[in-house]
Amino acid sequence: MxxxxxxxxxxxxxxxxxxxxxxxxxxxxxxxxxxxxxxxxxxxxxxxxxxxxxxxxxxxxxxxxxxxxxxxxxxxxxxxxxxxxxxxxxxxxxxxxxxxxxxxxxxxxxxxxxxxxxxxxxDGHVELGLKVYAEPKAAAPAGEPEAAGASPGRAYLQRRRAERRRAQDT
Known part of the structure; x- marks a missing residue:
């Protein structure tokens, strides 16, 4: 050295x-x-x-x-x-x-x-890695139905909330 x-x-x-x-x-x-x-x-x-x-x-x-x-x-x-x-x-x-x-x-x-x-x-243990891939729309249920007669703005917010919930559930 x-x-x-x-x-x-x-x-x-x-x-x-x-x-x-x-x-x-x-x-x-x-x-x-x-x-x-x-x-x-x-x-x-x-x-x-x-x-x-x-x-x-x-x-x-x-x-x-x-x-x-x-x-x-x-x-x-x-x-x-x-x-x-x-x-x-x-x-x-x-x-x-x-x-x-x-x-x-x-x-x-x-x-x-x-x-x-x-x-x-x-000592005596092994490290493993695992990746999971999921398609949120295919794996999650449809979510809440839109309220009948909801305004377009309210319907939009309900759809967004349902999408977030699906992604989170997935």
Whole structure:
């Protein structure tokens, strides 16, 4: 690690973390993923990234460039996904960087109680996502009938109220 490089942190886990060896996984900008341990049993997955691209003043423009952001996000996700295949891990926020491995180890020690509690809570659980799509008009009943002899304005408001209720019910 040199002064021209920083540590990009992907995830934190308990004990020795190892990536799923079935397929090679590289980090952001093709960096080699390795571990940094804390003194209290936590380990972080990291890779070296250039300081001239990831220091605070240089990072914001990269995150505004959608192609660059996509490349960083995909690499970040690939490392986290590979780690998750073998252990319970806490993904770190995108573009979490530290100046050197000693600062990563210090962060692990400082955050140990918080990280350990979360990791123990998540161990043995799986996160799932679900999306449901519904067509409000097809899924909801017709609603209230219009009052007989209602003025056009009142009839309009009744229809709008019924539409809102259908959407809410759906």
């Amino acid at each position: 040199s002064e021209t490089e920083m540590e990009y942190v992907y995830a934190v886990g308990l004990g020795d973390l190892a990536l799923d060896g079935t397929a090679p996984v590289t980090g952001v900008d093709g960096g080699t993923v390795r571990t940094v341990g804390g003194g209290r049993g936590l380990t972080a997955l990291v890779s070296a990234v250039p300081a001239d691209r990831f220091a605070d003043e240089h990072l914001a423009p990269q995150l505004e460039d959608l192609e660059r952001l996509e490349a960083i996000a995909r690499a970040h996700h690939a490392v986290v996904d590979a780690a998750f295949a073998t252990a319970t891990v806490l993904p770190m926020r995108l573009a979490t960087v530290y100046r050197d491995p000693a600062r990563v180890a210090a962060m692990l020690d400082e955050q140990h109680p918080y990280f350990e509690e979360l990791l123990r809570t998540l």
